[in-house]
Amino acid sequence: MGSACGEKGVSTGWREDLVTHAPHGWAYPASVATTSWTRPGDPDGGLRLFRIGNVPVLLAPSWWIGSIVVTVLYAPMVTNLLPGIGLAAALVLAASFALLLGVSVLAHELGHCVVALRYGLPVRRLRLFLLGGISEVGRSPAKPTQEGMVAAAGPAVSIVLALLFGGTLFVIPQGGPIWLLLLETTLANAAVAVFNLLPGLPLDGGRMLRAAVWGLTGKRGTGTRTAVVGGGIVAGLLVMWALLRLVQGSEDRWLWLGVCAVTAWFVIAGARSELVSESQRTWPEGVTLADLTRPVLQLPAESPVADALAASAGRGVVLVRADGVAAGLLDEDAARRLAEQSPLTPAEAAAEPIRPETVLLDSDPNDEIAERVRTTAAWQFLVVDAEGRPAGVLRRQDLRAASTTRKRA
Numbered sequence: 001m002g003s004a005c006g007e008k009g010v011s012t013g014w015r016e017d018l019v020t021h022a023p024h025g026w027a028y029p030a031s032v033a034t035t036s037w038t039r040p041g042d043p044d045g046g047l048r049l050f051r052i053g054n055v056p057v058l059l060a061p062s063w064w065i066g067s068i069v070v071t072v073l074y075a076p077m078v079t080n081l082l083p084g085i086g087l088a089a090a091l092v093l094a095a096s097f098a099l100l101l102g103v104s105v106l107a108h109e110l111g112h113c114v115v116a117l118r119y120g121l122p123v124r125r126l127r128l129f130l131l132g133g134i135s136e137v138g139r140s141p142a143k144p145t146q147e148g149m150v151a152a153a154g155p156a157v158s159i160v161l162a163l164l165f166g167g168t169l170f171v172i173p174q175g176g177p178i179w180l181l182l183l184e185t186t187l188a189n190a191a192v193a194v195f196n197l198l199p200g201l202p203l204d205g206g207r208m209l210r211a212a213v214w215g216l217t218g219k220r221g222t223g224t225r226t227a228v229v230g231g232g233i234v235a236g237l238l239v240m241w242a243l244l245r246l247v248q249g250s251e252d253r254w255l256w257l258g259v260c261a262v263t264a265w266f267v268i269a270g271a272r273s274e275l276v277s278e279s280q281r282t283w284p285e286g287v288t289l290a291d292l293t294r295p296v297l298q299l300p301a302e303s304p305v306a307d308a309l310a311a312s313a314g315r316g317v318v319l320v321r322a323d324g325v326a327a328g329l330l331d332e333d334a335a336r337r338l339a340e341q342s343p344l345t346p347a348e349a350a351a352e353p354i355r356p357e358t359v360l361l362d363s364d365p366n367d368e369i370a371e372r373v374r375t376t377a378a379w380q381f382l383v384v385d386a387e388g389r390p391a392g393v394l395r396r397q398d399l400r401a402a403s404t405t406r407k408r409a
Contacts, residue, residue, distance in 0.1 A: 060129030067098040073255040100185045105133040111157035115150045148211035151204040158193035200230030202270030224278040231271030235264040283366035284402040293392030301327040306343035309335045316393020328353045
């Protein structure tokens with residue numbers, strides 16, 4: 001993954017300021033025999049359990065559903081493996097297994113987080129849900145080696161956990177409930193590691209495959225498309241394996257049929273979203289930043305909003321206060337509503353603040369700009385030159401239109 005977000009000195013023409021690049025969305029899913037996917041920044045994060053450093057750990061409502069499903073489906077297996085244990089004890093043992101799965105997934109995700117933070121990458125949050133978890137890393141990798149290292153960290157933790165739990169099997173009396181719980185947790189961690197190493201997005205192995213192809217070809221998009229194909233193959237193999245166990249009449253056939261069906265769906269959905277995200281983060285071929293940047297106009301912040309709106313006419317408007325400090329960019333929609341009610345109101349009332357993440361350097365790589373626009377909650381961005389002077393305004397809709405036109409061509 002990339003290096004830490006760098007601070008670049010930017011002179012706005014009115015004052016000296018520092019602009020820190022904003023995070024770009026990225027997520028690492030892990031699974032308990034399944035992989036889940038979510039959009040970074042999803043506001044419905046769930047119950048906050050605690051914080052690890054600055055990273056909140058959340059428990060989504062769906063985690064309870066997944067744990068209940070595991071408990072209900074696993075309890076009958078316990079009664080078969082330990083005759084005479086009783087239904088209540090079997091449910092307790094199954095619930096304990098579900099809890100250990102959650103802790104194991106948490107450790108898996110922490111592996112991603114620790115390595116990401118070591119590379120200076122912000123981690124927005126860590127979330128446990130359904131049968132898996134996800135780490136939301138705030139910025140996409142700048143180098144394939146870094147993506148590969150962060151992706152590999154989760155399975156590495158799962159392998160270590162499998163070895164640790166497996167080691168306890170040699171000191172615990174064999175055949176009892178505790179021994180069975182430790183055995184199943186060992187196998188679960190091993191399964192998580194092996195499954196996540198499969199070479200298909202959105203699995204960790206898919207990210208590692210993308211990193212490898214990216215490193216060989218120099219093109220991240222080629223790596224993404226290769227790993228998306230791998231995700232489709234993984235989903236197909238999961239369904240085939242579940243059907244095979246069903247035909248063979250295995251004891252756990254219904255458990256694995258349900259798990260594999262859900263997993264295959266998540267893998268396909270995750271792979272598709274990765275493909276969409278890749279197309280959105282890629283700059284339109286044959287188009288320059290200057291082609292999409294609208295001219296910028298500086299107006300006093302106290303100008304009547306109706307006059308500022310009329311002056312915009314396809315241009316970006318920077319509103320400047322009397323002290324030379326930028327009040328923000330004119331929000332045309334807000335200005336239009338305000339002008340209808342009170343046309344003489346100062347335009348600053350319809351200003352959209354210029355935040356660090358909405359400032360783009362015209363020297364930034366085009367793909368980096370595309371990803372910033374894709375992942376930042378703003379509809380317009382101020383473009384400045386190397387000396388910090390406003391060079392224009394880039395609007396999200398203009399970049400999206402150019403990308404759509406390139407796809408149709």
